[in-house]
Amino acid sequence: MADNPMNIFQVAGRAMSAQLVRMNTTASNLANAGGVATTPDAAYRSIKPVFRTQFDAASGMATVNVERVVTAGEEPTKRYDPGNPLADQDGNVWENAVDETRELVDMLESARTYQNNVEVMQTAKSLIVDTLKLGR
Amino acid sequence: MDPRLRGDDEERANIPFRLPGNPQPAPASLCRPTLPPPAIAIKSSTWHGGCKDHPAIIRDQAVMAENDLFGIHGAALAVRSQRMATLASNIANASTPGYKAKDVDFAAALKGAETGRVDAVAANTKYRLPTQMSMDGNTVELATEQTAFAENAVAYQTTLSFLNGRIATITRALKGE
Numbered sequence: 566m567a568d569n570p571m572n573i574f575q576v577a578g579r580a581m582s583a584q585l586v587r588m589n590t591t592a593s594n595l596a597n598a599g600g601v602a603t604t605p606d607a608a609y610r611s612i613k614p615v616f617r618t619q620f621d622a623a624s625g626m627a628t629v630n631v632e633r634v635v636t637a638g639e640e641p642t643k644r645y646d647p648g649n650p651l652a653d654q655d656g657n658v659w660e661n662a663v664d665e666t667r668e669l670v671d672m673l674e675s676a677r678t679y680q681n682n683v684e685v686m687q688t689a690k691s692l693i694v695d696t697l698k699l700g701r
Numbered sequence: 702m703d704p705r706l707r708g709d710d711e712e713r714a715n716i717p718f719r720l721p722g723n724p725q726p727a728p729a730s731l732c733r734p735t736l737p738p739p740a741i742a743i744k745s746s747t748w749h750g751g752c753k754d755h756p757a758i759i760r761d762q763a764v765m766a767e768n769d770l771f772g773i774h775g776a777a778l779a780v781r782s783q784r785m786a787t788l789a790s791n792i793a794n795a796s797t798p799g800y801k802a803k804d805v806d807f808a809a810a811l812k813g814a815e816t817g818r819v820d821a822v823a824a825n826t827k828y829r830l831p832t833q834m835s836m837d838g839n840t841v842e843l844a845t846e847q848t849a850f851a852e853n854a855v856a857y858q859t860t861l862s863f864l865n866g867r868i869a870t871i872t873r874a875l876k877g878e
Contacts, residue, residue, distance in 0.1 A: 573789045580793030587796075616797040625783075625823055627790040629797050678795050681843065685789045688854050692785070695861055696778075700868040 571621035573689045576628040577682040579619075584679040586614045586631045591672045598663040601644070603651050608641035609661040611668070638662055770871065774863045776814040780807060781857040783822040788850045791829075791841050798837035802829040804849065 594611040602608040617632040639662040647656030784805040794800040806825040813821030831840040 573786050576786070576789050576793045580795075584796075616794075618794050618797050618800050624786065625826065626786050627800070628793050674796065677843075681792050681795065681847070685792050685850065688850070689785065689789065692854060692857050692861075695858065699861060699864055700872075 571624050571626045571628065573626075574686060576626050577686045577689070579628045579630065580682045581679055583614070583616060583629045583631050584675045584682070586634070587616075587675045588672060588679070590614055590634060591668050591675065594663050594668045595665065595672075597661050598665050598668070600661045601646075601649065601651055601658040602641070602661070603653050603658065605641050605643075605659045608659040609663070610636040610641070611638040611663050613637045638664060771864060771867055773811070773815065774860050774867070777811055778857065778860045778864065780805065780810045780814055780822055781853060781860060784810075784853050785850070785857065787826060788846055788853060791846045792843070792850065794839075795841045795843055795846070796839070798839055800839050800841060802831070802841045802846065803827065804829050 590612045597609040597611075600609055612634050613636075614634050615632045617630050618627050619630045620627050641659040641662050643657050644660050645656055646652055646658045649658050652658050784807060787803055787805055791800075791802045791804075794802075803826050805822055806827060810822045810825040813825060818824070829840060829845070831842055832845075833842075834840070
């Protein structure tokens with residue numbers, strides 16, 4: 566990728582894949598909301614992607630990369646539930662700390678940003694097609 | 702409506718671009734080497750031998766031929782296209798913490814491109830002044846970027862239709878219809 570100068574489709578396309586990674590982490594977090602575990606270490610922690618700008622010196626453009634995916638958010642909460650088959654000898658379970666509201670807001674924002682990039686791509690495509698038809 | 706988005710290109714050029722509170726400096730890799738502006742007044746009688754093949758002279762001839770046919774519109778199309786890339790970069794980085802949005806000062810860049818400067822757009826790319834800073838240091842405001850992108854796309858198409866008009870005129874003259 567670094568060999569060729571970047572074009573507008575790569576900029577928008579890679580931003581779309583970054584948003585897709587974000588959407589996937591949101592889906593994982595929501596899927597694990599409300600789950601419990603026997604120990605705090607075994608409990609699920611929400612995961613988040615870390616975005617990083619990537620500059621292209623040749624074209625002066627900047628796109629976005631997912632640098633890594635990290636665990637973030639609150640610690641799992643202890644709840645007394647002796648009837649639960651996952652409870653430890655004291656009768657406690659550890660509940661996954663997933664902030665569902667935050668995840669849903671994140672999902673909406675990432676969907677909007679994805680749509681914006683699709684729109685950028687469509688506009689660029691139609692302008693390039695128009696330029697190719699120049700003089701006809 | 703945002704007063705900054707009204708008016709023609711000339712008015713827009715007068716809007717001062719200012720660095721936001723805590724700007725992130727552009728990477729040194731973004732800066733391009735500045736080439737000297739091409740020499741203009743070279744009379745054909747002063748040429749000798751291999752001078753005609755000098756790249757600077759060939760480039761001058763190309764620039765002049767292009768200007769005769771398309772006027773300002775060729776340079777305008779190139780600047781519009783590069784501005785579209787800058788705005789697309791902003792939209793792509795809408796959710797990257799710490800990213801500072803940039804925009805091309807179109808009138809200044811076009812003026813530079815007309816005089817043959819190869820770094821006209823890079824030299825006139827400034828950081829956008831956000832109406833409100835966000836907590837993560839990102840200065841991309843989607844409404845602003847989308848409006849600028851749409852406006853730029855329409856202007857690109859306008860330039861294309863100007864070019865099409867020129868080409869149609871020349872074609873008609875050549876055919877003698």
